[in-house]
Structures are given as structure tokens and as C-alpha cells.
Amino acid sequence: MTKVIEADKGFKVWWHLTRPHTLTASFVPVLLGTAIALAINHETINFGLFLAMLIASMLIQAATNMFNEYYDYKLGLDNEHSVGIGGTIVRHGVAPKTIMIIALTFYFIAMLLGIYICAMTSWWLVAVGLVCMLIGYLYTGGPYPIAYSPFGELVSGAVMGMGIVLIAFFIQTKEVTIEAILISVPSMILVGAIMLSNNIRDIVGDTEGGRKTMAILVGRHNAVTILATFFIISYLWIIALVIFTPLSVWALLVLLSIKKPIQAIKLFRAKEKPLEVMPAMKYTAQTNTIFGFLLAIGLLASYLL
Template sequence: MTTKIKIKEPEQLLALPAGKNWAVWWNLLRPHTLTAAFVPVAIGTVLALPLKPVKLNLFFAMLLACMLIQVATNAFNEYYDFVRGLDNEQSVGIGGAIVREGVAPHLVLTLASGFIVAALFLGFYLASATSWWLLPIGAVCIMAGYLYSGGPRPIAATPFGEVVAGTFMGLVIILLSFYIQTGSVTLSSVLVSIPVSFLIGAILMANNIRDLEGDRKNGRRTLAILLGHKRAVVCLTVIFSIAYVWLLGLVFSGVLPWGALLAFGSLPKAIQAVKGFRGKTTPRQMMPAMKATAQTNTLFGLLLALVLLFQYN
């Protein structure tokens, strides 16, 4: 049985009960995902502290640009998942602006496009202050965010979602944040970006484990679908393990200070995530595990950034 979604016109949306209008748009942005943009920018910036004084104007411009791309990606995801019939009123882990609140799909698409335009303006500012090579790199990042859900063959429907997300939201953002402060990229900055990249990939793996059955019915071929639930949870465990073992290697090799081991304070959340997926069969049952996975990345990144901030100041 197909549920018919009643779409509100723009003037109807503006007439929502007091306070609800802003809540609809706020939920559409999925604010809980913004730490995935903040963490790599913060790490890339604090890594630059031993080399050059941090330029706060470039830091905030980079941070805002990354957040705009993140919320645009979320809005594109909301739009295209609705168009492809992937979301309904019972779907978990979404903003729900279209399927639950009846916001016109074209408004969501317009909002996403507006965020991209704003990010482009910030990109021009950053490029003019550092290097014009940032523009093509930024354009590729924006395209990756769009193609994650959009296009004839969205990345989200393939086994490569985890790799693409981890690469662009981890490695690329960290290196760009480092570069705009120092004018260079070092081996250390690349090595430090690796565990963060794995943990961001873990968020996508957790998302795909949660949505495995629904994605399968809609013809998707995510890595979680190819592996099956049990082996996908094992894969998630391996991803977590690589991140923490890599961190140990960075500390013992002298790339990071001993204080970086404080990031192991996020390990209980990783364990909670893995346990939370075992034996669960419905998306709602797996939501706590999905949340714990995102919190693992947030805690790991923030603890590492704070340690480096105090170490290098």
C-alpha cells in the first residue's frame, strides 16, 4: 500500500504553527551530522599550529564552507530519496521535511542549491587568499556531495559510499584545512587524516547496515548489502579497529604526542555501536547503534583536536 504525501505549497509552509516552521527546516539540515564537517576542519587547523600562526578568518571560512556543503548534501539526499521512493513517513534517520511535514520537494532542492552557491562564494574567498587550485578541488568536493544522492547512479547506491565519504570528508577536508594555513601538505598531516577518514566511513557503513533491507528492496548495491548483516557488522568492527590501531602507530612512531591516546576515550562508543547492531533486525532497533557510531567519530576527533591544541600552544 502506497502512502500519499500531501505537499504543502510555500505559503502553507509559512503558515505552520509558531515555532514549527523553523523546526522543520532545522531538522532538514540534520544538525547532528555537522560535527562530521567540524571535526576534520578542526584537526587540519590544529595540525598547522607548530608551523604557522592560525589565520582565524580562513579557519571560519573553511568551516562554514564545509558545513554548507554538508547541509546541502543532506538536503539533496532528502530530495532524491523522496523522488526515488526510498523515504516514507516511517523512515528513520531523515529530516522528514517532505514525507512527514509535506514541504514541496522543489523547495528542498532550491535550498540545497542555495547552500552550494554560498559555499562557492566562500571557496572564491579562500582561493583568493591562498591558491586558486582550491577552486577545482572544492568543485570536486561539491560534485561528490551532489552525486552521493543525485545523478543517474548515486554513489549511495553503490559499494563505494564509505570510501568516497571517508576520503572527501576526512582526508581531503583535513588536508585543505591544513593547506590554507600553511601553504603546504606534509606526510604527517596525511597520516593523521587516515583514522578520521576510517571513522567517517564507519558512519556510512552503520547507516547502510541500518537501511540494508530497505535498500535491497529498492535495488541498491551497498557494501552492507553485498556482505550481509553479520559480515557488515564484522566489517564495521574492522574499520573501528584500523582507526584505533593506526592512532597507536602514530603515537609510538612519534607523529602524534602521547596525549593523543586520550582519543581512546571514544572507544566505548565504538564497542556500543558494534554490540548495538548484533542481532537487530529493524532500522528503529539499530538507531542507537547508528547514533553511537556517529558519536565515536565526534568524540575521537574532538579529543584529538583538543590534545593537539594544548600540545602545540
């Protein structure tokens, strides 16, 4: 019985290392890009490519989280009291080297999947994939980590939000269209919002650690205002596309998710301690997930109906 409990705890340790609540930032864009390909270009979906892209994206996201854990520990930013971390190093005694080996293994598997995707589509994607993987590493690794700068939201949004959507679209259609780019804009913004909410929560600790995030530079109050602006633009963008482009009215299903960002902003305004605002981060991540799913459903409904 004891061994079963220990095994269960061990699984939870490794599961938390991937920071599963962040993985929506990788699989939702893949789903959305595929839905755009079906609804806008009326393509027949290659499910092998879809699954390969989905798994590769999630592996890269999980590896990026592990690089984050490794380098935050190395730089002294994480300790056993830190909020929102996997905690495998500072709380569970896992060797940092082990974390790095797992992350690099995930990258290797993602590269194998990438080779399959390129062989089935275009070898130009090799360069794109390598750039994405390099950015994933440099987000917290290297001499000038992106996450410690004011550009974390921009880079993560562009690569994970818009970039993954467009790659998922391209492998199904062999092209990138203006329509796909326009529809992917809210995904870019909302992935950036996830990173911004994380930086708002960590503003005190990050300041002490020497980071220069957007939240630190503009101040907490303004950072929350920017987060609210991100949410507002995302919803207005889809409404504008429905009004001014051929995008189906079914895309307005995204409005059903509007409760989550409202909850996030209200909580960020009312509370400041990291533990108290953890639900606000959850609401922000849920906004990205639910918004993306509803938009994908709306696109599929427009195709089927």
C-alpha cells in the same frame, strides 16, 4: 500562542532537514586539520580562513543531505514511515523543488566563501572545491548515485574525512605534508563508518529499493564486522603513530572515546530493526566527533605544553 507553536514546529522541520547529527562529519575534520597545522607546523592560525572553511563545509554537508532527501523521495525510497530521514517532504509536505532550491542556495553561499579562501591562499583550490561539491551532489543525484553503490563509504571518507582535513591544513600552511596525511587517516575511516552504520540500519529498505551498498553485498553480519574493524584500525593507527612517529603521546587521549564504538557494535549485534539500532548510529557518529575532538585537543596540548 498558536503562531508561536507553529513557528517552532516550522523551525524544527527545517532543522531536521539538515540532519544535524551528520554535520559532525564536516566540522570535526576542519577543526582537526587546523589543529594539525598548529601542532605539527607551528603555524599561526588565520581564524578568518578557519571560520570560512568551517561554514562552507557545513553548508556543503547540509546541502548534500538535502540532495539525499530530494532524490530518495524521487526514487520512491522515502515514505512517512522511513527512519532516519529529515522527513520534510513525506511527513511535512514541503515541495521537493523547495528542498532543491535551498540546497543550491547553500552551495552558492559555500562557493562565495570558497572564493574568499582561494583569494587568501591558492586558486588551485577552486578545482578541489568544485570536485568536492560535485561529489556531494552525485552522492545521491545523477544517473549513478554513489550512495546506491558499494563505494559510498570510500568516497565519503576520502572526501569528507581526509579531504576536508587536508584542505583545512593547507589553507593555514600552504602545503600538504606526509604527517598531515597520516594523522587524517582515522578521520577518513570514521566518516566512512558513519555511512556504513547508516547502510546497516537501512539494509532491508535499501535492498527493496534496488541499492547495492557494501552492507547489502557482504551481508549484515559481515557489515557489522567491517564496522568494528573500522573502529579498531582507527584507534590502532593513532597508537602506532605515537610509537613510530614524532606524534605526541597526548594523541592517546582518543582512547577516552572507546566506549562509544563498543556500544555501537554491541547494539548492532543484538538488534536489527531500524528504530532499535538508531542509537548505534548515534554512537558511531559520536565516535567520530569525540575521537576527532580529543585528537585535536591532544595536538593542541602537545603544542602548548
